[in-house]
Amino acid sequence: MGTVNRRDLLFELGIEEIPARFAAKAVSDIEALGRRCLEDERLKFDTVTVFATPRRLALYVEGLDEFQGSLDRRVKGPSLKVAYDASGNPGKAAIGFAKSQGVAVESLEKISDNGGDYVYANVHEEGKRIDSVIPGICDSIIRSLAFPKNMRWGESDFRFVRPIRWIVLLWGDEVLGFTFEGIEAGDRSFGHRTLGPNGPIRLHAAETYKDAMRSAGVIVDQQERAGLISEQVRSAAQSAGGEADMDPGLLEEVNYIVEMPTAFIGRFDEKYLKLPEICVTTPMMGHQRYFPIRRDGKLMNSFVAVRNGGTHGIDNVRHGNERVLAARLADAEFFFEEDMSRELAGRLEALEGITFAEGLGSMKDKTLRIEKLSAKILATGDRSGMPGKNESVMLSEAALLSKCDLATNMVKEFTELQGEIGSIYAGLEGKDKTVSMAIAEHYLPKSTGAELPSTRIGACLAMGDKADSLAGYFGLGKIPTGSTDPFALRRSALGLMAIHEQRNPGMDVAGMLKEAVDGIWAEASPRPKEDILKDLGDFMEGRLKGQLIDEGHRYDLVDAAMSLGYGRPSSVRVSLGALEKDLGEGWMEEMATAFVRVRNIARDAADSAYDEEMLTEAAEKDLSGQLAKAKDEIGRILEGDPSVEGYAKAMSRFAGLKPAIDRFFDEVMVMCEDEAVRRNRLGLVKSVETTALRLADFSRITALK
Known part of the structure; x- marks a missing residue:
C-alpha cells in the first residue's frame, strides 16, 4: 500500500434541539462507541473527540488511516481423520474447508490440539479501505445510542432522541457514501439559526470543521463554549459589582442550550430579596437558567443570563428576560405570603388528600408510619451513643412536619423545593434548629455520593422514610427491573445504606425493612411478608454489591465481604478493606486454606450446636478449646476496634486456628x-465456619495476591 495516508474523519449528525440534560451522556457514549468500533475494525487513529451543541452531535477522529490493518489468523478446521483419506490425500472436508478460508488445500497445517489432530488454515486478510468500513461504524453508533426518551418521525419505525435532519461524513475532503433512514450523508452542514447563513454550508474538508462552523455562528467544541460562558458570566457579574454563582450543573445546562453564547445583565425588584433566598434562586436558576449575583455572600437584585446569539437587539432580550423573572418572583411572593398565614403543622390533615401511592395510603398515612419507624430506629442509638432526653420529642415533631410542605403553595409550584420549604417555614415559626434541619435532611442523599444528613434526627427520619418507600412498593410487587425504576427505589436503597454506614445505628437495615413491612401491613399484606422481605433482601444486597464493584473493588473480595450481609454496610466495607489490606500476607493464605476445608464439611451440618462433653478425641477437644478462646478474642477485638485494622487483626486471630483445624481433620x-x-462433630465444624463468617467468606477469594 506504500505510504500510509492519514486524514481526519468527521461524522456529524444534525438534529433538532436535544434536551440539554441528555447531551453530556451522549458525548461520553459516542466517544466510547467510536473508539471501540474503530479499534474493533483495526483502524489506527490518533485521537477521538466528540463535539455537541443543541443541534448537532459530531464524532471527530484525528489521524485516521486510509486502510484497516491486515489480519493474520489461524483457523481450526476438521479433524485429520475426516479431512484426509487413508492414503493421506485431502478429502471433501479438507478441500471445502480450504476453499471457505480462501487458501490452497496444500497449505493446511496438521496440528495436535487438546488430545486430537486437526487441520488449520493460516489466513491473511488485507485491510479494507475506510469507505467500506466507516459507514457500518456510523450506522452502529446511531443505533447503539440510548436516551431516556426517544421519538419517531416521518414514516420510519426508527426511534431517536430527536429527528435527524442532516448527516456529514468526511474523511479529509472525501465524502464517504452513507445513507441512514433515507438521509444521505454529504459535506453540507448548517450554521446558527440566526447568525449563520440561510441554507446549508459546504465543509471543504474535515480539518476545516471547527473554523467553518465558527464562521457560521457555531462554537462546536463544548469545552471551549463552557470556558467562554464562564468567562462572560464572571465578567458580567463583576460589572454589576458582584460575583456570579457558578453552579456547575447550571453551567453545563446552559452550555448545551447555546451554540454561540452572549452573556448579559438583568435586574429585578429589590423587594423580592425579602423572600427566603431559595424562593428567588430556584425560579432564577432552575426555571430560567440565570446565574445569581452576590456581593459579600448576599444575593443582589441582579442576574446574568446567556443568550444563544449575538448582541443584536440585546436590550429587547434583556427586558424580555426581566419580565419573565418578575412574573415568577411575583408568584413566589404571593405563595409565600399565603403560606405564612397558616402554620406548617396545620397542614398535616391536608396530607390526607394527597396520595402517596395507590395501595399505600395518603401522605398523612406515610407521615405517621415514618414517625413510628424513625422513633424505633432512634431508640437503638448509633455510633455516637444513645439518644438524649429531648431527641425523641424533636424527632416526633420533625417527622409530623416532614411532609407538610407538600400542601403549601410554594411546593405545589416549585416541587423541587420539598423539604427545603418545610425547613425554612419551620425555622420562621421558631422551631428548634435541629427540627427544621431534619425536615430538609430527610430527603438526603439526593444522589449517590451526595451529602448525607448531618443530624441524628435527620438521619433517623431519612432512613425511616426510605425504608417505608422500599417496603411499600416491594409489597405491591413494583420491583425495579432492568433500567426501569419509576419510583427511584435504587436511589432509596443506596441512600438508606449510605446513611446507615455513616451513623451505624443499633437497628440494622434488614430490621428497618422488616419494621417497615409490618408497619404498612400490620395484618394482611398483598403478598406473603416473607416473599416481600426476601425480595427486599436480594435487592439491597445487589445494590450494595454493585456499588462496591463500581468503586473498583475486586469482585471476589466483595463476594467474600458480603457474607456479613447487607444489614450493616459499614461492616461489609471494613471487612473488604481488611481483605484488601492483608491479601498478600502469609496468614491470609493459611486462613483461606483452613476455611475451605471447614466449609466443605460444614455443608452437611444442620446447625452450629455441639456438646463439649461428647468430644472424645484429643484433636477435637483441642479445636473446641482453641475455638472458644478465638471467638472470645475476636469478639473483643471487633467490639473495641470495628475498623479495617480491627477486622484484619481478627482475621489474623482466626488464622491462628489453622494448626488445630488441620489436626482435627487429620485425626x-x-x-x-x-x-x-x-x-x-459437624456442629463443631459449623461453629468454626460461623466464627469465620463473622469476618468474611474466605472461600470466595479466587486469588490470594
Whole structure:
C-alpha cells in the first residue's frame, strides 16, 4: 500500500434541539462507541473527540488511516481423520474447508490440539479501505445510542432522541457514501439559526470543521463554549459589582442550550430579596437558567443570563428576560405570603388528600408510619451513643412536619423545593434548629455520593422514610427491573445504606425493612411478608454489591465481604478493606486454606450446636478449646476496634486456628457411623465456619495476591 495516508474523519449528525440534560451522556457514549468500533475494525487513529451543541452531535477522529490493518489468523478446521483419506490425500472436508478460508488445500497445517489432530488454515486478510468500513461504524453508533426518551418521525419505525435532519461524513475532503433512514450523508452542514447563513454550508474538508462552523455562528467544541460562558458570566457579574454563582450543573445546562453564547445583565425588584433566598434562586436558576449575583455572600437584585446569539437587539432580550423573572418572583411572593398565614403543622390533615401511592395510603398515612419507624430506629442509638432526653420529642415533631410542605403553595409550584420549604417555614415559626434541619435532611442523599444528613434526627427520619418507600412498593410487587425504576427505589436503597454506614445505628437495615413491612401491613399484606422481605433482601444486597464493584473493588473480595450481609454496610466495607489490606500476607493464605476445608464439611451440618462433653478425641477437644478462646478474642477485638485494622487483626486471630483445624481433620473421622457423634462433630465444624463468617467468606477469594 506504500505510504500510509492519514486524514481526519468527521461524522456529524444534525438534529433538532436535544434536551440539554441528555447531551453530556451522549458525548461520553459516542466517544466510547467510536473508539471501540474503530479499534474493533483495526483502524489506527490518533485521537477521538466528540463535539455537541443543541443541534448537532459530531464524532471527530484525528489521524485516521486510509486502510484497516491486515489480519493474520489461524483457523481450526476438521479433524485429520475426516479431512484426509487413508492414503493421506485431502478429502471433501479438507478441500471445502480450504476453499471457505480462501487458501490452497496444500497449505493446511496438521496440528495436535487438546488430545486430537486437526487441520488449520493460516489466513491473511488485507485491510479494507475506510469507505467500506466507516459507514457500518456510523450506522452502529446511531443505533447503539440510548436516551431516556426517544421519538419517531416521518414514516420510519426508527426511534431517536430527536429527528435527524442532516448527516456529514468526511474523511479529509472525501465524502464517504452513507445513507441512514433515507438521509444521505454529504459535506453540507448548517450554521446558527440566526447568525449563520440561510441554507446549508459546504465543509471543504474535515480539518476545516471547527473554523467553518465558527464562521457560521457555531462554537462546536463544548469545552471551549463552557470556558467562554464562564468567562462572560464572571465578567458580567463583576460589572454589576458582584460575583456570579457558578453552579456547575447550571453551567453545563446552559452550555448545551447555546451554540454561540452572549452573556448579559438583568435586574429585578429589590423587594423580592425579602423572600427566603431559595424562593428567588430556584425560579432564577432552575426555571430560567440565570446565574445569581452576590456581593459579600448576599444575593443582589441582579442576574446574568446567556443568550444563544449575538448582541443584536440585546436590550429587547434583556427586558424580555426581566419580565419573565418578575412574573415568577411575583408568584413566589404571593405563595409565600399565603403560606405564612397558616402554620406548617396545620397542614398535616391536608396530607390526607394527597396520595402517596395507590395501595399505600395518603401522605398523612406515610407521615405517621415514618414517625413510628424513625422513633424505633432512634431508640437503638448509633455510633455516637444513645439518644438524649429531648431527641425523641424533636424527632416526633420533625417527622409530623416532614411532609407538610407538600400542601403549601410554594411546593405545589416549585416541587423541587420539598423539604427545603418545610425547613425554612419551620425555622420562621421558631422551631428548634435541629427540627427544621431534619425536615430538609430527610430527603438526603439526593444522589449517590451526595451529602448525607448531618443530624441524628435527620438521619433517623431519612432512613425511616426510605425504608417505608422500599417496603411499600416491594409489597405491591413494583420491583425495579432492568433500567426501569419509576419510583427511584435504587436511589432509596443506596441512600438508606449510605446513611446507615455513616451513623451505624443499633437497628440494622434488614430490621428497618422488616419494621417497615409490618408497619404498612400490620395484618394482611398483598403478598406473603416473607416473599416481600426476601425480595427486599436480594435487592439491597445487589445494590450494595454493585456499588462496591463500581468503586473498583475486586469482585471476589466483595463476594467474600458480603457474607456479613447487607444489614450493616459499614461492616461489609471494613471487612473488604481488611481483605484488601492483608491479601498478600502469609496468614491470609493459611486462613483461606483452613476455611475451605471447614466449609466443605460444614455443608452437611444442620446447625452450629455441639456438646463439649461428647468430644472424645484429643484433636477435637483441642479445636473446641482453641475455638472458644478465638471467638472470645475476636469478639473483643471487633467490639473495641470495628475498623479495617480491627477486622484484619481478627482475621489474623482466626488464622491462628489453622494448626488445630488441620489436626482435627487429620485425626478425627467427622462422618463416623455413630449418628450422634457425627452430628456433634459437624456442629463443631459449623461453629468454626460461623466464627469465620463473622469476618468474611474466605472461600470466595479466587486469588490470594
